[in-house]
Amino acid sequence: MRNNRAMTLVPHRIAVLALDDVVGLDLGTPAQVFGCARTDDLTPLYTVETCTPGGRPVRSTAGFQVLPDHGLELLDQADTVIVPGLHGGPPMTDGTLDPEVVAALRAAHERGVRIMSICTGAFVLAAAGLLDGRPATTHWAYADRFRRLHPDVELDPEVLFLDTGAVLTSAGVAAGIDLCLHVIRSDHGSEVANRAARRCVVPPWRDGGQAQYIERPVPRAAAAGTAATREWARQRLHEPVALRDLAAHARMSVRTFTRHFRSETGLSPAQWLIQQRTEHARLLLETTDLTVDQIARHAGFGTTAAFRQHFHQRVGVAPTAYRRTFRRTPEAAAAR
Structure with missing residues (x-):
């Protein structure tokens, strides 16, 4: 029998706003990913519902129509609003948006509702004036069009x-999954997000600053790649791992290894190691009683000062503050 705390848990309510020419995969991503975020006793942490202007059916780009359960009034009740990508319509062609939709999005934003876009959904947020003066991203293939239509937005098409x-904005297709997992991790910690990722059979974490897979010259096939070396390094995060060690494991020169590593991950080896160590430290803060000094050593940061600096830069809070928010004590675990 579930205890009273679990029974009274009110899920975070997400409204997905679908417009004509909505991308089918983007539309389904929030329900799939957030629907997998649950407590240990399988209590849902989110509900996901879909709405359209007037509650009318809208066309998708996948050859079917979407018949929603709600109209724009759903945005008045939501804690988070997500706009999936589009492949047509006024937001994409001339940067305009139905005034009724603009008003609903702005009202939600003014109430403090979290607003998210997947892929070209950023065109909708920009047309509503929610991205002016803000950093934002979208699918790299639409970057030039976006800049022409919305010059006041600080577009960065290189990131996920x-x-x-x-x-919050994301790039195309799988980057929408990354953003949803990032939100789950921010709301409920790494353990819940990792469990949701396993249910979706997707990588549990890709840093938002990682590069999109923009078309670039294909590296010569002679190199075997760096995947095996990355796995080797993950098993040794507690040890000092130098660039020359990584290159030696991959049987490449340092220069060749660095080039292939960045091509495959979008990051330098040093950036990738910090990313992996930070994520490992997050999990240790959530699930162990190790001190901050001990976690600094276990995660391979060397010194506590270096750990605190890198952790704050990437996560936005100090390790102790993060632990207070996400630490799974026996009492808390029993209550979930």
Whole structure:
């Protein structure tokens, strides 16, 4: 029998706003990913519902129509609003948006509702005036069009997603999954997000600053790649791992290894190691009683000062503050 705390848990309510020419995969991503975020006793942490202007059916780009359960009034009740990508319509062609939709999005934003876009959904947020003066991203293939239509937005088409607090944007397709997992991790910690990722059979974490897979010259096939070396390094995060060690494991020169590593991950080896160590430290803060000094050593940061600096830069809070928010004590675990 579930205890009273679990029974009274009120899930975070997400409204997905679908417009004509909505991308089918983007539309389904929030329900799939957030629907997998649950407590240990399988209590849902989110509900996901879909709405359209007037509650009318809208066309998708996948050859079917979407018949929603709600109209725009759903945005008045939501804690988070997500706009999936589009492949047509006024937001994409001339940067305009139905005034009724503009008013609903702005009202939600003014109430402090978290607003998110997947892929070209950023065109909708920009047309509503929610991205002016903000950093934002969208699918790299639409960057030039976006800049022409919305010159006041600080567009960065190189990254997977951007979290500016009240408004979050992501790049195309799988980056929408990354953004949803990032939000789950921010709301409920790494363990819940990792469990949701396993249910979705997707990588549990890709840093938002990682590069999109923009078309670039294909590296010569002679190199075997760096995947095995990355796995080797993950098993040794507690040890000092130098660039020359990574290159030696991959049987490449340092220069060749660095080039292939960046091509495959979008990051330098040093950036990637910090990313992996930070994520490992997050999990240790959530699930162990190790001190901050001990976690600094276990995660391979060397010194506590270096750990605190890198952790704050990437997560936005100090390790102790993060632990207070996400630490799973026996009492808390029993109550979930």
